[in-house]
Amino acid sequence: MMTHRSRRFSASRKPASALFLLILASLIALPSAHGQTTPATQPPAQQQKPDQPSDSAGPETDSGTIVLKKKKEADEPPPPAAPAEPKVKNPNNETYSLRVDVPIVNLDVNVILDKTHQFVPGLKAPNFLVLEDGVPQTVTSVHMAQTPITAVMLLEFAANSYYFINDMQNASFTFFNTLRKDDYVAVVTYDLRTHILTDFTNDKNVIGSALGSLIIPGFSDTNLFDALYETLDRTSRIEGRKYIILIGTGRDTFSKITLDKILAKIKATPNVTIFTISTGGMVREMTEGHGGMGGAIRDLNYLQADNQMQTFARMTGGMSFKPVFQGALPDVFGTINDSIRNQYVLTYRPTNNKNDGSYRKIKVLLVDNEGHPLQMQDEKHKPLKYSVIARDGYNAKQAVE
Known part of the structure; x- marks a missing residue:
């Protein structure tokens, strides 16, 4: 041991220049030696694929960087649920509608x-x-x-008196002259039966021809109730407001329909307004109160006819007229036009x-x-x-x- 220590002591006694060269040589050789050696104590790094499952049965762990995933929309609080509909238990599971x-x-x-x-x-x-x-x-x-009108001209055309027929013709032609191009009119006459001269049309030539054909009457009977009942029945099939221009004496002779039934029919028929024009005003003015018992019965019949015509008009919101002179007809139909238009x-x-x-x-x-x-x-x-x-x-x- 003494020999070893002396050797080192002897080496320490070398000159300073040699010592400097020795230190310089060791500094130059140190970096290259350090880059070529690996410390034995540090294990080699292992690369692990994150997508490969581990063979271990335990939970997988990752010692790398912690990654925070983006919060999903599902994590947001859900909207409040709609209130549940009340359940009604119907007997026998039947469905009812109201x-x-x-x-x-x-x-x-x-x-x-x-x-x-x-x-x-x-x-x-x-x-x-x-x-x-x-x-x-x-x-x-x-x-x-x-608005334009839809009307039926219901005319009494019976062989009972020329004056009555003349009054009817004058009244019907006066009304005809008040028609407008958009008005639809049908012409119907009655005696023993009902006769349709023309259906609803806005052609004034057709309407004028129908009125012009009323020259020679057939029967003398005036079945007004039957004719009015049939006319109401036909007009009820037409939509909208309708008008019936009833021109006649108002008398009824042998109708199958009674007065009570025709009044019930008028009540049951909606959207129909009746205007009545009584004929024979001049003749009645000249003959009322004359003729004895027969004249009294005749006058009573006409009074009853006037009452019926007024009732038909009043029940439907129309008006009833009894013109005596032909000159009053333009005013009569002027009033009717003002009323219906x-x-x-x-x-x-x-x-x-x-x-x-x-x-x-x-x-x-x-x-x-x-x-x-x-x-x-x-x-x-x-x-x-x-x-x-x-x-x-x-x-x-x-x-x-």
Whole structure:
């Protein structure tokens, strides 16, 4: 041991220049030696594919970088669920449906001055008081209507008197001259039976030819009830508002239909307005009160005929006229034209909404803003009398079976 230590001590005693060269040589050789050697204590790095499953049964671990995945939309709180529909258990699992029909009544109303027969314009919904079976109704809307007409000229053409036929011809041609190009008119005559001369047409040449053919009558019977019943039955198949211009004496001889049945038919036929013009006014003025017992019976028959004609018109919202002179006919049909081409259409929902098929009685009145009867005056502040013309009533719908 002493020898080894001396050797080292002897080496330490070498000159300084040699020592410097030794240190410089070791510094130059150090980097290359370090790059060629690998420490024995550090194990080689292992590469692991992330997609390969491990053979180990335990959970897979990753010692690499921690990656935070993006939060999925499913992790957001879901919207609140809709409330569940109530479940109704029907007996025998049957399905039921409910249908509600809310009735609406459209009522054609005319307001005419009694003296001049002029139409009264400018009325509003609060001015109309509608009573249905005596119960006030709320009028929801009122509007003016002026439309082409669809009319039947129902003419008495019987071999009973030349004066009656002449009056009928004059009245029918006067009405014919008031027609417009969009008006549709049918011509029907009656005696013992009903005869359709022309169906509905707006060709005035066809209508004029039909009226011109009324020269020689056949029978002397006047079955008015049968003819009116058949005409109402035919017009009920046509949609919209219809008019019947009934020109005749109003007498009935051998109809199969009774007065009660024809009145019931009128009630049951909607959207039909009847205007009546009685013929033979001049002859009646000259013969009334003459002829003894036979004349009295004749006068009574004509009074009954007038009452029937007025009833037909009143029930449907029309008007009845008994002109004596031919010169009055233009005014008569001027009034009819004002009535059928200018009218108020009232709409209301009846308080009695039962579909029981019953007949509902209607009455229309005019009132002021305070609910009092409406007063009309002329330019000189004189009171004017007026008439409110509307149907007497209507039949409610039948219940749906």
